[in-house]
Amino acid sequence: MSKEMMAVLAFGLIAAIAVFMLVKERRGIAERKEARGGREVDVSDLIAFGSAAGEGKKTSGE
Template sequence: MSKEMGAVAVFGAIIVVAVIMLLLERRGMAKRKAARGGRDIDVSNLIAFGSAAGEGEKTRTPH
């Protein structure tokens, strides 16, 4: 096998691994969204308000 074919094989393997990781991450995102009841969480709210934003409690006042 020439150097060029080796390079093509290595880069091809990298691309295949990247596509597999992308698909696994998308599947994981779908599972996490389903676990939240299908609603999206704004990441900026999580940074500003913590996990209470994910639970929809950022505007509630403690009693």
């Protein structure tokens, strides 16, 4: 097998792993979103409001 073919196979393997990891991450995001009842929690909200943002209680009006 030539060096060029080995390079094509190596880059193809890297691309396949990247696509697999992307799909796996997208499924993980969907599972976490479903666990939160379909709500999106922004990372900046978590930094500013802590765990209350994840529970949907950013304001203390209640």
